[in-house]
Amino acid sequence: MGVTVRQADADDAVNGVPPRWVALPETVEEVSAVLRTCAERDLAVVPAGGGTKLHWGPPPERCDVLLDMCCMNAVLEHAAGDLVVRAQAGVTMDALAAALADKGQELALDPPFAEYTTVGGTLATATAGPRAFRYGTARDLLIGITVVLPDGTIAKSGGKVVKNVAGYDLGKLFTGSQGTLGVIAEATFRLHPLAADRRWLVAETEVSDDVLLRLAASQTEPSAVEIDCPDGKNTTVAVLVEGSAAEARAVALREVLGDGTVTAEAPEWWGLILRDEVLLEARFPPARTVEALAAAGEAGFSFRGSAAAGRAYLESRDDVPEDELAATVTRLRARLEALGGRVTVLATPYEGVDRWGQVSALPLMRRIKERFDPGRRMSPGRFVGGI
């Protein structure tokens, strides 16, 4: 089998670690052939989608081959009547969205700048956007997966029906696995019809947990309740309503918020992460949003994310030296953990920053890694506890 392989150059480096080769498989079988060859020669592999987030996570301990999925870019099956799509991992999120929009459907994740980002990368990083509150995250929308294990074994689980409880759900395990268990080759998702209408209610206002909770619990059913606070002081709240009578429902929500403009356009910051050299993800119980917001502000981070789902992205407002960042993260983490929350550092250039904090099931996770990748050849060192 002739898999295209080229010499790597400096641009191919994964978080500063340059690979020796870049492999460009075109089929699942070719991915398998590459991984089998790498296994025989003990070469370390890092999978890449659009390459937009290869700097997330620690640098790999070693990296011989970058497995670039860009050639696996076919939407394999859009069963519109079944609200299901099956796509290769290298399909960009934009291409997927375009194919689905043709039939009035969507994959209800909200990845912005989706020109390069791929299905595989989106799953492997498991980022979630505003509408996760209503539709769940990637793991909730994924119903089937085909993966290639480090020894070249091709395995699938789930299928192309939404309701299915046969066997273990490997899709869950690979979602968020950051390329450390194997390569995601194909994914099948459940879809939603595109909403008939949408409105945003936007207000620059102080927030209270009580108001945020009443927005989220409103029977007008907002799809998202988002907060933006770039400077630790001024907050903007935006609520999305989708479906029939969106305008009237958004107006009803204005009663709850006590302020705001109803528009047909998302605010320009909606669901966007702009700077991700230093990027934290904060999780917190929705009823503690105000405290999480305050904690982020005091630690010198902007805060943008979902009050309703209890997840926000924190960008560093200043350039902070390593020691200071490490200490800040530790303090912020302690504060959020006391609320029942978590802080994960998605990206930082510094080795000395603890990215993950406490992971309660780490021994189990290590055993999973050992079983799937006994040779530690898939993105070694890129995940929790040095997995």
Add this chain to the structure above:
Amino acid sequence: METLTAALRSLLPHDSVITDPVRLRTYECDGLTYHRATPGVVVLPDTAEQVARVVRVCNDFGVPFVARGSGTGLSGGALPREDGVLIVTSKMRRILEIDLDNRRAVVEPGVTNLAITEAVRDRGYYYAPDPSSQQVCSIGGNVAENSGGAHCLKYGFTVNHVEACEIVTPNGDLVTLDRMDPGYDLLGAFVGSEGTLGIATKITVRLSRAPEAVTTVLAAFESIEQGGQAVSAIIGAGIVPAAIEMMDALAIEAAEAAVACRYPEGAGAVLIVELDGPQAEVERQFTQLTEICSGAFELRVAADAAERAAIWKGRKSAFAAVGRISPAYIVQDGVVPRTSLPGVLAAIDRLSQEHGIRVANVFHAGDGNLHPLVLFDDAEPGAGERAEVVSGAILDLCVEHGGSITGEHGVGVDKARYMPKMFSADDLDTMQLVRCAFDPRGLSNPGKVFPTPRLCGEVPGVRKGVHPLVESGKAEQL
């Protein structure tokens, strides 16, 4: 067994360890009564710590253990082991915390599904996954089976509504799996693992806000084809109802005989469609729905909760009702892509005629989950076997159409031998990697889900020749 029992007695209060043969018989089977085994010993722990201790003892003795919730499973998942311990969660029924602000409840595994909703209903919340067995089945059993119900079309399954689980791992450690934690999504892998990856001892579920409006419609069609077309048209119109259920003539007949549900006379199929959400959304969808169902010869709309219950009554009692028209039956649980429904239903009809076995169809039409009731007379020689053949052939149909061998009842012991029809040896081996990571000694509910699992020490992907277990006669290759 005796030293094991003594060890268990030293850990648990006296009345929590059952060895009396008569009492052990209570636990011989779950809802699937034709698989039976008397458990070696039954324990009824009170706390997670006790579950952990019991599991550690099982490890010390190298004996298998099986968790059991309410025993309503329909795939023999809670079938006990004669050489092992059955761990029953029925004493662990406390609702530990209700936190409406964060839309969550923390409960013990033995709490029934419905009890969660009952605890929060008057404050406008509910727990969304609603298996028909919800009055009795336990939330631990729901987690193990990734249970669903009529409302899963719109709201998803157990896995979408569980935030965290404290589990006792197969080697006896108490570990929390939390959706919030960074790392692998072990919670997602655990849900639906049918008790083979450990025992859930504390479960945090997400609560949902009750919708503003609910409209329940019953549409009666002359034929099942017309009903099927209506289902496709509803989805095609971009409507995702809370539920779309369908019953064919035979199922209606059974329901009528049992509960006098007064469904329209002469219907070849009835469709129950429930719309819910904000008032305005429900109104628009209802208008669309009436147009789509214009081919129905009768359309009933429930005006209040009582009428809604009346519409659902026939559907909800359908399983129990077939007892009225047939001495025995098999409930099948297969899934097909929704668009394949018409073809599959026609094929089921052909199978039924070929084998002289009646099949009543009740199904979650919205997500293609079929529950054909394969009827037979167990007094008639050979009828049981013929029913088995039809039942198996229906699963083949599901797999051929790209569906699944189980939509909600699980694999258990009952369908383990069908797994190779849906999954390759490599797929199954890969699932075994997960099993081996959690349970290297294979003590947690062995013999369920997987046919002839390979031992954890063996390296998958390099299998050649006959499996040692098969060679030694300890296992069969299916």
